[in-house]
Amino acid sequence: MPFSSGEKWRPRAGFFKFSCCTGCGFELAYFQRSLEDTLKSFDFAFFRLASSSGDFDSLLDLALVEGTVTEPFQAVELKKIRKNSAVLYAVGSCAIAGGIPAIKAGGLELEIEKRAYQKKLYRLTSIRPSVLGDYVKVDGCVRGCPPGRHDLEEALVSVLLDRKPEFIEYSVCVECKMKGNICLLVDEGLPCMGPVTNAGCGALCPSCHRACYSCFGLMGQANIPALKDKFRQLGLSGEEIERRFTLFDGLKLKK
């Protein structure tokens, strides 16, 4: 029971990786500012990047899962993790939207695989990329590539306080306006994905004069056709528009 024994309750957490760059793991373990507090507040029962011991089958208060599912064994593991965990958050664009590993889903997958392997091809077990939510119930999404600080801390704090998390669910435009940036899309005609992209990064790209490339993934109620129209008016070809919408969200738009 939390706080009953006089000793501080440390929720048991696990961090799991599927197909991805491990950046979310690095963000959690090494990059974020509250590293020291995180290490001391949680009992990490499984976190391969940080510890060579650990129990994959441990019962957990919190499971954080990064990566896209691209192998059959990952789907089996994911279901196990779900069964063992009170709360499961998908972390990062790969786990939530498919991210970079899902670009492959937009083409002929065997052709794509052949460009990387010739001899070993018959031994590959790669399947069509899927997000975590295709296999299990996900309790929340810590968006971003890499995840933003607010949502990552919110994921941890909400478990410590045993309350519902409040993840950011509005567009990059909101953050951009709050920073007082001049709109790149309206004022300069740059093909900025800000209007349809989930916020959380702090409008990084527009703040350094670059069009948002949607690394946090599309937000829930994005008006995709409207932005595509706008891009067409700016003179972008159909192919160029498609590429912008499929860089991190190839799966969503296929459905």
Add this chain to the structure above:
Amino acid sequence: MKIKIDYLGRVEGEAGVEFEIRGGKLRRLRINIWEPPRFFEGMLVGRSFDEVPDIVARICGICPVSHMVTSIRAIEKAIGFEPDENVLLARKIMSYSQIASSHLVHLVMLALPDYYGRSSFMELLPGEEALLKKFIRLKDVFNGITAAFGGGRALHPVSMVVGGFTALPDEGRIRGLRSGLPAAGEDMMDVFKTVSALELPDLKTDSELVALSEEGGYAVNKGRISSDMGLDGEEEDYERLFHEKEVPYSNAKKTAVRGRGALMVGALSRVSLHPDRLSESARKLALESGLAGKNKNPFYNIRAQAVEIVHFTEECRALLDKVQSGTALPKLRPKEGEGAALTEAPRGLLYHRYAVDRRGVVRKADIVTPTAHNYLGIEENLRRLIENNIDKPAERIRLLAEALIRAYDPCFSCSVH
């Protein structure tokens, strides 16, 4: 006796090791890199040249800057563009600060627990609380530099693009970054002492030390191929000098020097091939730590990393004095062409090559990463290490094996990609 580690901890990405000792002989040793392939070379085809750096950054969560810089240089060569001097300075700052923070993570969080007989850094607390605080402070300084030049974040930076930077930090910010470096230098000397006090296992190997070489500097973002066995060539010669082979039991490929064999890339190769190109104090530390003169014991890689952090701290200081804040990003016109680039990532030699069509769409991509360069050598030298210690208890052999693999600072996500 069978030893099997299914999922090696404290390394980037997913790999296992297995071997068998029977009748005092080692049998069937293999490192199985089961990290799933994401087929970057396949999925890059059809994407636009200016998307490539953002895509390849996601090969790796610890060295995204290296993949970005290497792809940017290869693509700029393909489309015939040459960036100005200030852009090159800013790219160096990005690379140097990233190498320093990547090394720090490896030294303190990944490698150190091996020498204390623990499974994670967390288990060294509260005894090593002071080291943890220094580590966090140092990480903040170096990540702060990468983030400031990278448009706000060190991991998957946003402002570094083909052609240059969409923005660079203003003068006040640059002065602020610079002012943090002297204190970082002092913290680093303490970390250096901790690392150099570690007793390293003995291991003689004959891997060829390979690193880039540049006149008048310590090569990172470009250079000629060089080795302790006389290898020499330009970036364009890469495929003539090296050979890549698929491995049936692993998703990573193995690279060898053509006609010779295993190579070793990374901090140890760089430091021991070119100690004379290090900053004065780093050079002194390298000599004192037994690194100069073609040291081929892979366990010394962690000392070489510590020396490099000292070197790059000083280099960053000098570059922050030189770099200008303003930037003008040229409008790039795609054209048909091919380009190859080699750089030194934190873990060693990194190769990217692209062919783009006249609209700037990628038609071919080839990437060979540091851990793919080291893979053959890691396996060979692991065999040697186990044979040297074959009479030791199984647990000791297992720990030594893990420590050797970790000493290379492998990145299995990169190696498969």
